[in-house]
Amino acid sequence: MNNNKNSTLSVSQRLQSILAKNWAILFTLIIILIFSFTGKRFFQLANFQNILHLSTIYLLLTASETFVIITGGIDLSVGFVMGLSSVLSAKIIELLHAANFPPALSISIGSIVALIVCIIPGLINGVLITKYKVPPFIATLGMMGIANGMALIISEGFPVAYLPRVLPNIGNSYLIYILPGKAISFFSKPKGIAGEEIKELIRIIPNSLIFISIIIFILWHILKNTKFGQHTYAIGGSMDAAVRAGINTNKHLIIIYVLSSFLAGLAGVFYVFQTGIGIYTSFGAMYELLAIAGVVIGGASLMGGKGGIIGSVIGVFLLGVIENGLHLSGVDPFFRYIAVGLILIVAVIIDQSFPDLL
Amino acid sequence: MSNMVTQRNGIHRFFLQLGSKWAIIFLILGAILFSIISPGFLSFNGIQVILINSPFILLLALAETFVIITGGIDLSVGFVMGFASVVSAKLIALLVVMGMNDLFSIITGIVITLFIGIIPGFVNGILVARLKVPPFIATFSMLGITHGVSELLIKGVVAKNLPVLAGKIGNGSLIYIVPGKTVSFFIKPLIQRGGNLIEILPTVFVIPFIFILIFAFILKRTKFGQHTYAIGGNVDAAIRAGINVKNHLIKIYMLSSLFATIAGILYVLRYITGKADAGTGFLLDGIVAVVIGGASLYGGIGSVWKTIIGCFIILVLENGLRMLGFPTFYKYILVGIVLIFAVLVDKLFPELIHKEN
Numbered sequence: 037m038n039n040n041k042n043s044t045l046s047v048s049q050r051l052q053s054i055l056a057k058n059w060a061i062l063f064t065l066i067i068i069l070i071f072s073f074t075g076k077r078f079f080q081l082a083n084f085q086n087i088l089h090l091s092t093i094y095l096l097l098t099a100s101e102t103f104v105i106i107t108g109g110i111d112l113s114v115g116f117v118m119g120l121s122s123v124l125s126a127k128i129i130e131l132l133h134a135a136n137f138p139p140a141l142s143i144s145i146g147s148i149v150a151l152i153v154c155i156i157p158g159l160i161n162g163v164l165i166t167k168y169k170v171p172p173f174i175a176t177l178g179m180m181g182i183a184n185g186m187a188l189i190i191s192e193g194f195p196v197a198y199l200p201r202v203l204p205n206i207g208n209s210y211l212i213y214i215l216p217g218k219a220i221s222f223f224s225k226p227k228g229i230a231g232e233e234i235k236e237l238i239r240i241i242p243n244s245l246i247f248i249s250i251i252i253f254i255l256w257h258i259l260k261n262t263k264f265g266q267h268t269y270a271i272g273g274s275m276d277a278a279v280r281a282g283i284n285t286n287k288h289l290i291i292i293y294v295l296s297s298f299l300a301g302l303a304g305v306f307y308v309f310q311t312g313i314g315i316y317t318s319f320g321a322m323y324e325l326l327a328i329a330g331v332v333i334g335g336a337s338l339m340g341g342k343g344g345i346i347g348s349v350i351g352v353f354l355l356g357v358i359e360n361g362l363h364l365s366g367v368d369p370f371f372r373y374i375a376v377g378l379i380l381i382v383a384v385i386i387d388q389s390f391p392d393l394l
Numbered sequence: 395m396s397n398m399v400t401q402r403n404g405i406h407r408f409f410l411q412l413g414s415k416w417a418i419i420f421l422i423l424g425a426i427l428f429s430i431i432s433p434g435f436l437s438f439n440g441i442q443v444i445l446i447n448s449p450f451i452l453l454l455a456l457a458e459t460f461v462i463i464t465g466g467i468d469l470s471v472g473f474v475m476g477f478a479s480v481v482s483a484k485l486i487a488l489l490v491v492m493g494m495n496d497l498f499s500i501i502t503g504i505v506i507t508l509f510i511g512i513i514p515g516f517v518n519g520i521l522v523a524r525l526k527v528p529p530f531i532a533t534f535s536m537l538g539i540t541h542g543v544s545e546l547l548i549k550g551v552v553a554k555n556l557p558v559l560a561g562k563i564g565n566g567s568l569i570y571i572v573p574g575k576t577v578s579f580f581i582k583p584l585i586q587r588g589g590n591l592i593e594i595l596p597t598v599f600v601i602p603f604i605f606i607l608i609f610a611f612i613l614k615r616t617k618f619g620q621h622t623y624a625i626g627g628n629v630d631a632a633i634r635a636g637i638n639v640k641n642h643l644i645k646i647y648m649l650s651s652l653f654a655t656i657a658g659i660l661y662v663l664r665y666i667t668g669k670a671d672a673g674t675g676f677l678l679d680g681i682v683a684v685v686i687g688g689a690s691l692y693g694g695i696g697s698v699w700k701t702i703i704g705c706f707i708i709l710v711l712e713n714g715l716r717m718l719g720f721p722t723f724y725k726y727i728l729v730g731i732v733l734i735f736a737v738l739v740d741k742l743f744p745e746l747i748h749k750e751n
Contacts, residue, residue, distance in 0.1 A: 110530075170737045171691050173467075177682065181730030188723035319674045325469070325534055338528050370545035377538030384527045
């Protein structure tokens with residue numbers, strides 16, 4: 037009798053553990069339900085697309101942080117590497133644009149150069165952490181200052197704003213436009229509509245969603261189905277065991293930090309496409325901390341060895357829905373900060389209470 | 395082991411000695427370098443400026459020192475500072491409106507704020523010590539909560555309408571000298587327009603410095619300090635040694651919040667406004683100062699004096715660069731490099747740490 041109880045969980049226990057394991061997604065669904073009643077125009081396709089569109093940067097940063105946190109590290113530099121990449125790409129595009137290069141060419145060169153440059157901070161982080169055994173917190177904190185300073189020097193403390201008009205058009209347009217009963221077009225608005233008709237236009241699938249879905253799918257696949265992913269979990273679970281299993285942990289960790297920096301760079305370039313300007317990251321933005329929050333809400337542990345891309349995506353989505361929903365419900369936007377804090381505590385306490393989940 | 399030490403020759407020991415003191419040597423060299431390049435740097439006014447700018451980073455770094463020695467981290471101090479600045483500014487303005495005398499409302503406001511300001515630390519302590527939430531997460535949550543609450547209190551703007559007296563206290567000095575005539579403390583003597591008045595030791599520096607002296611003593615000489623190191627060194631050993639680790643950690647996080655609160659109050663006295671983001675930027679400088687001072691984020695190592703050296707390295711860099719006409723941008727880069735350098739020195743010469751402890 038006793039043995040039975042120990043070996044198989046009772047129904048209520050199993051239910052509890054399912055609830056605890058999926059609390060983030062359940063919680064998201066519940067608040068979506070609540071906001072649908074309280075928020076004006078919350079439960080609409082346009083609004084959900086908007087939430088996703090605005091979450092793109094956080095999704096990239098959170099994905100990068102997911103890899104690092106699973107290895108048991110932390111990357112505090114992502115927010116400022118993003119600022120560096122945003123400013124650098126914008127500056128290059130601005131210069132080329134001013135020199136009468138065609139927009140497509142200047143945008144491509146600017147983006148690619150920025151992405152390549154953004155590998156450097158990650159490489160330095162990785163080498164410091166693996167070869168010189170600098171704790172990740174400190175190495176990336178130092179890099180955060182350096183990246184911030186660089187971004188400020190490049191931009192001279194101002195937004196980089198003289199960019200081709202086409203940039204924000206690419207970043208903010210949708211895959212499909214439908215004018216009910218009249219027209220349908222792809223990638224840009226149907227021609228010849230104006231005035232009242234523009235309000236009836238239905239926009240489906242933002243470009244950013246296609247972009248982020250591809251990135252997230254690739255990262256999810258790498259983490260879940262490849263040897264690289266397995267090794268990442270192994271290093272986070274037990275460094276010694278990973279070394280004994282023959283994993284080249286130093287090389288692996290350097291790749292992880294380079295990947296993290298690269299994704300942050302990608303977020304910076306995307307930011308330029310989204311807003312049409314390049315801007316340094318301000319101290320108050322706390323991108324890195326919010327990204328870490330997303331990862332932790334998604335079920336990762338800062339001790340390493342736990343977490344996943346899907347969980348992190350849910351974490352980001354939860355934070356995005358809260359921000360948007362509170363705003364549309366007319367609640368003071370500052371409640372958002374408090375909400376993030378409370379949810380984070382709840383996430384960790386749930387994780388502590390059910391240690392045998394994963 | 396002891397044989398090896400005795401076998402080492404004098405030169406080696408000299409360099410070891412030098413290496414273990416690299417931070418203070420770096421500070422002195424930096425100060426000399428800047429004073430050669432820009433003559434005003436080591437002048438009376440140059441030093442006063444550094445002292446006036448020092449209190450916030452000193453207090454937040456002091457807060458981090460205690461927390462980091464226990465092996466934790468407190469990300470909330472920056473916004474607790476902002477929270478305290480908002481709460482005290484609001485309270486003082488409210489008391490003045492209620493018809494209370496200026497000085498009395500300032501004192502009452504400050505005392506009440508000190509009690510309110512400990513609450514975030516208490517909650518942090520409970521979360522970390524009792525509920526086993528990792529310090530990084532617990533204090534980050536508290537960062538969000540204090541940020542939100544203070545923005546709500548001031549509805550997204552700044553807290554104003556403070557009595558003029560507050561600014562007089564915050565921008566005053568400890569000693570005033572009218573050359574050849576009088577010397578007075580705290581109260582500015584009346585002088586004629588254009589008269590010569592020397593102000594020594596700004597009040598905003600004196601107050602944190604007194605706290606620092608007290609807490610340097612506590613950390614070094616008392617049982618409380620010993621227990622702090624013991625917890626950071628090895629929690630299990632500390633528990634076996636009969637230390638009430640949970641209570642001690644709660645006290646440490648409350649202390650951390652208390653320092654941040656004092657910083658917030660000083661901010662109000664200095665700038666006559668309360669701002670939710672008063673402490674943004676100081677948080678990182680505070681952590682960096684502690685690490686430059688040789689503390690380990692794994693706990694058990696660090697001291698108040700070395701943290702102060704770390705703080706002044708940052709302040710000297712900041713002020714020196716500013717006097718040379720560089721924008722603040724370069725400070726971020728240099729501080730980042732010094733931070734990494736500090737840890738590399740410890741890693742490449744592990745003897746340095748063992749020698750000192």
